[in-house]
Amino acid sequence: MIRHTSKEEDPTLILKFAYRGTKQGLLVVVASKGQHWKGEEEHAKLNEGPDSVKKYKEAATVEGPSYTKGMVRIQAWMESAEEDTENRLVPDQGKKKEKSAEESKTTKPSNGIGMGNMIWAEKTREDRGSRDLTGRMMFGYELLMLDFVYQKSMQFANNLKLPTNCLGCQCKGGCSNPRACACAQLNGNDFPYVQRDGGRSADWERMLLPPRFAEDVGEALHCVNFAKAGERERKLIEAKSVVFECGPNCGCNVSCVNRISQQGIKYHLEVFRTPSKGWGVRSWDTIPSGAPICEYTGILTKTDDMDNIADNSYIFEIDCLQTMKGLDGRETRPGDVSSLINLDDKRSEVVEYCIDAGSVGNVARFINHSCQPNLFVQCILSSHHDMKMAKVMLFAADTIPPLEELTYDYGYALDSVVGADGKVVKMPCHCGAVDCRKWLY
Ligand SMILES: C[S@@+](CC[C@H](N)C(=O)[O-])C[C@H]1O[C@@H](n2cnc3c(N)ncnc32)[C@H](O)[C@@H]1O
Structure with missing residues (x-):
C-alpha cells in the first residue's frame, strides 16, 4: 500500500520513473533508514551535476519502515503517462499525480518492466557514448529496485574452478559439415538447432542468422521485426539429453549455427505482477516452438555451500541427470544418457552444483513454475x-x-524440500493448469 505523504509527516519517499521512449513508468518507494542509494547519487552526478547529488542523498536518506532486503522496494506499478518520458527518470517525492482521462487512454495494456529495456541498456553501455547513460541508469534503477544485480552471463563462486580440458572443433568460420565438426x-x-519446419539445408552458411545485438534490441522495445526473425531463427525442436554447443575451444566464430544459447535474448520479455505467484515473465512477441528464450544465470556454486x-x-x-531422465517421466528425451555419466558421479559423495540467482541473475529468475509449462529446460555443454x-x-x-x-x-519431487528443523516444507502450486499437481514441492 503506498502512502502519498510528505517526508515530514511520513518517512516514505515516493519516486516515479518513466521508461525511455514509452508512456510507462513505475512507482517506487524508497525507505531505508540512514542509508543512501549509490545508484541515485551516481545518476544525479551524471545527469544534473554535483549540486543535485546532495538533494538525492537527502531524499534517499529518509527514515521509514525497515525493509529486510535492499534499500528499495517496488510498491506498485504506475500505468499513467509522464509528460516528459523521453530519456528521463523522474523523481517525484510524495506527489502522485492523478491520471488524466487522456493519459489513461494512452496507457499501454502492459504493466511490467520491459526486459528489453534492460537488455538495451546492457548492450548500449558497451557500445554507445552518451546514449548509454540513461539506459544504464534505468537499468541501474531496475536492478536495485528488484534487490538483485542483473547479469546476462554466469558468475562463479570464489571456491569454484571450471574444468578446462575440453577439446573443441577445428572448423573455421561457421560450422557447416556435421561429419567434420567434432x-x-x-x-x-x-x-x-534447425530451421522452424525441422528441415535442414546443406547450405548452412547461407542460413546463418545475422547476429542481433545492440541495435536490434533497441527496436525490440517496439517489437519490430521479431516475428520475422523468429521464423528464420534456429530452434531446438525437441528436448535432448544434453546439447554439445561449440565454445571457446572451437575454431568457429560466434555466429556459428551451433552456438544458439550464446547469442543473447531475442524476444522482448517483460516482468509483470501475477495475481498469486509474485512476479512472472511474458513476451510481447509470439515465440515459435523450439525458440531459445534465455539462460538461467546467477552464481554457480556448490550446493553444499547453499x-x-x-x-x-x-x-x-x-x-541434469534428473532433467535427462525426463523429470520423473513427465517428459521424454531421446538419447542414451549412460555414456555421459562420469563413473565418479555415481558415488554418493559427488559434489553437486546449483545456480544461485538470489543476488545476481537475469530475467530467468522471475520465470514461474507450471505443471503444464510452455518452456523446457535444456542442459548445454560448451x-x-x-x-x-x-x-x-x-x-x-x-x-x-x-x-x-x-x-x-x-x-x-514431492516432499523433497526439508527445512532447517528437518521437517518437510511444502509450497502450494498456483499454476492453474488442469492437471496441476497442487504442490510445487
Ligand atoms: C524463481 S522464483 C520465480 C519468481 C517469483 N514469482 C518472484 O516473484 O520473484 C520462484 C518462486 O516463485 C513462486 N512461484 C513460482 N511458481 C509458482 C507456482 N506455480 N505457484 C506458486 N508460487 C510459485 C514461489 O514463491 C517460488 O519460490
Whole structure:
C-alpha cells in the first residue's frame, strides 16, 4: 500500500520513473533508514551535476519502515503517462499525480518492466557514448529496485574452478559439415538447432542468422521485426539429453549455427505482477516452438555451500541427470544418457552444483513454475564437458502467443524440500493448469 505523504509527516519517499521512449513508468518507494542509494547519487552526478547529488542523498536518506532486503522496494506499478518520458527518470517525492482521462487512454495494456529495456541498456553501455547513460541508469534503477544485480552471463563462486580440458572443433568460420565438426559428432553427428519446419539445408552458411545485438534490441522495445526473425531463427525442436554447443575451444566464430544459447535474448520479455505467484515473465512477441528464450544465470556454486540459505526461491539445482531422465517421466528425451555419466558421479559423495540467482541473475529468475509449462529446460555443454556444471537454458515447448506467461517445470519431487528443523516444507502450486499437481514441492 503506498502512502502519498510528505517526508515530514511520513518517512516514505515516493519516486516515479518513466521508461525511455514509452508512456510507462513505475512507482517506487524508497525507505531505508540512514542509508543512501549509490545508484541515485551516481545518476544525479551524471545527469544534473554535483549540486543535485546532495538533494538525492537527502531524499534517499529518509527514515521509514525497515525493509529486510535492499534499500528499495517496488510498491506498485504506475500505468499513467509522464509528460516528459523521453530519456528521463523522474523523481517525484510524495506527489502522485492523478491520471488524466487522456493519459489513461494512452496507457499501454502492459504493466511490467520491459526486459528489453534492460537488455538495451546492457548492450548500449558497451557500445554507445552518451546514449548509454540513461539506459544504464534505468537499468541501474531496475536492478536495485528488484534487490538483485542483473547479469546476462554466469558468475562463479570464489571456491569454484571450471574444468578446462575440453577439446573443441577445428572448423573455421561457421560450422557447416556435421561429419567434420567434432561438436556435431557429440550430438549424434548432427547440429541440434534447425530451421522452424525441422528441415535442414546443406547450405548452412547461407542460413546463418545475422547476429542481433545492440541495435536490434533497441527496436525490440517496439517489437519490430521479431516475428520475422523468429521464423528464420534456429530452434531446438525437441528436448535432448544434453546439447554439445561449440565454445571457446572451437575454431568457429560466434555466429556459428551451433552456438544458439550464446547469442543473447531475442524476444522482448517483460516482468509483470501475477495475481498469486509474485512476479512472472511474458513476451510481447509470439515465440515459435523450439525458440531459445534465455539462460538461467546467477552464481554457480556448490550446493553444499547453499545449505544454510534462508530463501531458496532463486536457486536452480543443476540436476541434469534428473532433467535427462525426463523429470520423473513427465517428459521424454531421446538419447542414451549412460555414456555421459562420469563413473565418479555415481558415488554418493559427488559434489553437486546449483545456480544461485538470489543476488545476481537475469530475467530467468522471475520465470514461474507450471505443471503444464510452455518452456523446457535444456542442459548445454560448451566450454567444458562436466554435466554437473552444465549451462541451463530455457526453450519454448510450444508456440507461445504474446502476453502468455512463460513457465517451466521446476522439477521438484514431492516432499523433497526439508527445512532447517528437518521437517518437510511444502509450497502450494498456483499454476492453474488442469492437471496441476497442487504442490510445487
Ligand atoms: C524463481 S522464483 C520465480 C519468481 C517469483 N514469482 C518472484 O516473484 O520473484 C520462484 C518462486 O516463485 C513462486 N512461484 C513460482 N511458481 C509458482 C507456482 N506455480 N505457484 C506458486 N508460487 C510459485 C514461489 O514463491 C517460488 O519460490
